[in-house]
Amino acid sequence: xxxxxxxxxxxxxxxxxxxxxxxxxxxxxxxxxxxxxxxxxxxxxxxxxxxxxxxxxxxxxxxxxxxxxxxxxxxxxxxxxxxxxxxxxxxxxxxxxxxxxxxxxxxxxxxxxxxxxxxxxxxxxxxxxxxxxxxxxxxxx
Numbered sequence: 001x002x003x004x005x006x007x008x009x010x011x012x013x014x015x016x017x018x019x020x021x022x023x024x025x026x027x028x029x030x031x032x033x034x035x036x037x038x039x040x041x042x043x044x045x046x047x048x049x050x051x052x053x054x055x056x057x058x059x060x061x062x063x064x065x066x067x068x069x070x071x072x073x074x075x076x077x078x079x080x081x082x083x084x085x086x087x088x089x090x091x092x093x094x095x096x097x098x099x100x101x102x103x104x105x106x107x108x109x110x111x112x113x114x115x116x117x118x119x120x121x122x123x124x125x126x127x128x129x130x131x132x133x134x135x136x137x138x139x140x141x
Contacts (some may be wrong), residue, residue, distance in 0.1 A: 007047050014040035027101040034087060038080030043080045045073045 014036050021033025049069030091101055 002027060004047060006045055009041050011043040014043065023102045027048070027103065031084060031087045035080065035084060036078065038084070041076050041080075042073050045069050045076065051105060059071060 018033045018036030018040055021029045021036065024030060024033070046069065095101055
């Protein structure tokens with residue numbers, strides 16, 4: 001196995017674990033998932049950068065690396081740190097207010113989902129003659 005293959009496997013594991021943790025209801029696990037995704041993104045930038053680039057001045061590229069992937073990785077680190085600090089502040093505020101870091105189910109969203117399901121069931125019930133009553137069938141004739 002080459003170094004690049006090991007990095008790709010590590011990146012895939014970090015991405016999958018990060019997405020799994022982001023889908024949890026706990027805000028702390030969401031934060032950990034976001035941090036894993038940020039590290040996976042840094043590995044992605046490292047893997048995708050390829051070989052070192054040619055130097056802008058000179059004839060050989062001994063010991064000179066392409067600075068663009070490094071700049072992208074540094075930018076990704078700064079953005080990940082800023083969003084993580086914001087999420088940590090949200091978690092702290094949620095803990096201070098409700099002593100819980102779980103995201104609660106919004107009853108309005110659940111009601112809207114139920115209405116959509118009922119509307120979809122009503123539309124399919126009107127089209128299916130086996131589920132309609134005899135009075136409904138006679139009214140449509």
